[in-house]
Amino acid sequence: MKVAIIGSGGREHMILKKIKHNPKITQLFVIPGNAGMQQEATCVPLDITRNEEVLGFALEQKLDFVIVSPDNPLVGGMVDVLEEAGIACFGPRQNGAILEGSKIFAKDFMKRHAIPTAQYWTFSSTQEAIEFLHQASFPIVIKADGLAFGKGVIIAQTLQEGVKCLKEMMEEEIFGESGKQVVIEEFLEGKEASILAFCDGKNIAPMISSMDYKKALDGDQGLNTGGMGCIAPNPYYTKEIAQKCMETIFLPTLKGLQSENRDFRGCLYFGLMLTKEGPKVIEYNCRFGDPETQTILPLLKSDLFEIMLKVSKRELRTEDVIFEEKASCCVVLASSGYPKDFEVGHPITYPSSFEICFAGVKEKDHHLINSGGRVLSVTSIASTLQEARQESYQKISQIDFKNRYYRTDIGKDIEEQQ
Ligand code: AMP
Ligand code: GLY
Numbered sequence: 001m002k003v004a005i006i007g008s009g010g011r012e013h014m015i016l017k018k019i020k021h022n023p024k025i026t027q028l029f030v031i032p033g034n035a036g037m038q039q040e041a042t043c044v045p046l047d048i049t050r051n052e053e054v055l056g057f058a059l060e061q062k063l064d065f066v067i068v069s070p071d072n073p074l075v076g077g078m079v080d081v082l083e084e085a086g087i088a089c090f091g092p093r094q095n096g097a098i099l100e101g102s103k104i105f106a107k108d109f110m111k112r113h114a115i116p117t118a119q120y121w122t123f124s125s126t127q128e129a130i131e132f133l134h135q136a137s138f139p140i141v142i143k144a145d146g147l148a149f150g151k152g153v154i155i156a157q158t159l160q161e162g163v164k165c166l167k168e169m170m171e172e173e174i175f176g177e178s179g180k181q182v183v184i185e186e187f188l189e190g191k192e193a194s195i196l197a198f199c200d201g202k203n204i205a206p207m208i209s210s211m212d213y214k215k216a217l218d219g220d221q222g223l224n225t226g227g228m229g230c231i232a233p234n235p236y237y238t239k240e241i242a243q244k245c246m247e248t249i250f251l252p253t254l255k256g257l258q259s260e261n262r263d264f265r266g267c268l269y270f271g272l273m274l275t276k277e278g279p280k281v282i283e284y285n286c287r288f289g290d291p292e293t294q295t296i297l298p299l300l301k302s303d304l305f306e307i308m309l310k311v312s313k314r315e316l317r318t319e320d321v322i323f324e325e326k327a328s329c330c331v332v333l334a335s336s337g338y339p340k341d342f343e344v345g346h347p348i349t350y351p352s353s354f355e356i357c358f359a360g361v362k363e364k365d366h367h368l369i370n371s372g373g374r375v376l377s378v379t380s381i382a383s384t385l386q387e388a389r390q391e392s393y394q395k396i397s398q399i400d401f402k403n404r405y406y407r408t409d410i411g412k413d414i415e416e417q418q
Contacts, residue, residue: 002061003305004029005041006048006078007069010332010357010377011290013037014297015067015304017355022305031057035368036358036376048073051081058087067091067308071147074266074286075101089265090308096257096264097286103152103183104145106284113256115249116280118273120185126170129182133162139187144169146178150226151339155187188282190275191236194292197250198307199268200316204254206246208299208323209237210292211414216339218409225339226374229410230295231385232328235417236274245272245279253284265311294357294377295330299323329388329411330379331396335360336405338373345369346402354378354395370401386415 001024005012012030020028020040031054033043046053049072058066068078068091077094091097098105110117118141123129133140133156142165144152152175156162169179197206210232216222249270257264269285269292297304301322310316335342348368350356357379360372376399380391389411396406 001025001064002027002029003065003067004031004044004058004061004063005033005067005069006031006054006073008032008034008359009070009290010359010374011288011293012069013357013359014294014379015069015288016041017357018297018300019067019305019308022303025305029061029063034358034361035363036356036361038363048078049076051076051078054078055081055085058082059085063087065089065309065312068266069287071097071100071285071287075147079266088309088312090312091266092268092286093263093265095260096262096266098262099264099268099284100286101147102145103143103283104181107183107185109256109260110281113252113259115252115256116278118186118188118280118282120183122181122183123170124181126166129166129170129184130163132184133159133166136162136184138162141185141187142166142169143183143185144175144179145181145183146175148175148178151175151224152178153224188273188275188280190273191234192282193234193237193272193274193279194230194289195237195245195250195270195272196288196292196296197268197270198266198311198316198321199254199257200265200311200314201254201258201263202314203316203318204250204268205316205318205321206242206250207321208232208296209234209242210289210295210328211236212289212292213407213410216407218407223339225334227289227291227332228334228407229329229331229377230291231330231388231411231414232292232295232299235414241274241279245270249279249281265314290359290374291330291332291377294379295328296323298379298381299326299328324381326381326383327385327388328379328381329385329392330377331392331406331410332374332377333396333399333404333406334374335370335372336403338405342373343403344371348375348399348401350399354399356399370404375401375404385411385418389415
């Protein structure tokens with residue numbers, strides 16, 4: 001089979017590593033991919049925000065299967081365009097991806113299907129939103145409706161902060177169209193858990209739980225990022241909570257999608273807050289998470305590509321998805337300054353025997369250089385979290401480039417409790 005993965009981050013590199021040895025695959029492309037993937041697949045520099053460009057390539061190459069991984073093309077209907085031209089895909093159709101594409105849609109969907117989530121109010125007028133804040137209690141959460149590179153969520157501690165944020169989103173349009181409408185929601189307290197699930201529209205199979213470290217700096221300080229590291233399993237996500245999530249969140253979401261004729265064949269990501277009143281949904285994503293994917297896929301015993309084919313054909317069975325009962329720790333190496341300004345262009349050195357998931361890298365004079373905020377990640381799996389952490393940090397210390405930065409405390413809080 002001729003197969004393509006759409007995307008260029010560490011998440012896509014891990015998907016590539018997991019499927020590249022499947023004997024059914026005769027040729028593997030990554031569109032656009034990055035310089036760190038070139039030895040494992042053919043990278044094709046297309047603009048993945050243009051469905052027609054990708055469709056043209058897929059028809060010309062007679063691709064058999066396309067894994068559409070990032071949010072933008074999914075929300076933009078790439079799967080619809082490819083499947084209507086007869087090319088099978090892993091990834092939801094546009095009417096399923098809207099669970100991530102519009103936060104207002106997601107909140108209304110949860111309300112329609114009685115899925116537990118934070119109380120919320122939606123606004124398209126700045127004035128009305130500001131008036132609302134005057135009688136609200138703080139902290140309160142303000143979210144841009146559309147996609148905003150993972151930066152569209154602000155936890156406002158005071159009225160002044162809230163008003164500033166509303167003006168920036170709705171009037172100055174710092175997130176463009178995405179922030180013209182906002183959701184204001186109740187601040188939830190608890191531990192967070194990321195649960196990714198394979199979903200074929202008929203069945204849902206949750207993967208091993210994980211915990212993402214979103215803040216830039218040690219001790220959960222600094223700005224929100226795409227994710228600086230991650231561990232699995234998530235120790236707060238007990239069997240009882242998993243059961244409760246299945247009953248109150250996962251199955252109702254699946255039934256809701258079915259009853260609204262929304263075609264979701266891909267990875268459905270539940271961002272959960274484990275509150276005192278029970279688990280609640282903070283957000284849906286219509287895709288694998290980054291760096292959750294780099295953390296959990298090394299623990300997947302079943303063949304990822306076979307699962308993806310089954311998902312696409314609506315033949316998924318929960319028993320097809322088996323994970324090792326081990327611990328995993330992923331640490332992200334970033335360019336210092338991320339998620340704000342950072343320097344690029346520094347050569348990266350690393351032992352060639354390491355399995356590394358590359359993200360923000362380019363090639364210059366036959367050498368990889370950093371070209372983005374999150375540059376690469378390493379993952380280790382072991383019998384205990386402590387061993388997995390040690391191994392990942394040992395590896396990270398041997399990877400070097402000027403102005404590199406990483407958090408030193410991924411999983412440390414959990415290890416100290418165990
Ligand atoms: P999101 O992009 O929706 O995942 O939000 C980013 C982060 O903001 C989440 O991982 C949470 O840490 C935080 N967050 C979002 N919504 C809420 C909420 N209602 N209460 C508390 N924290 C939240
Ligand atoms: N790590 C969070 C996300 O992928 O959305």
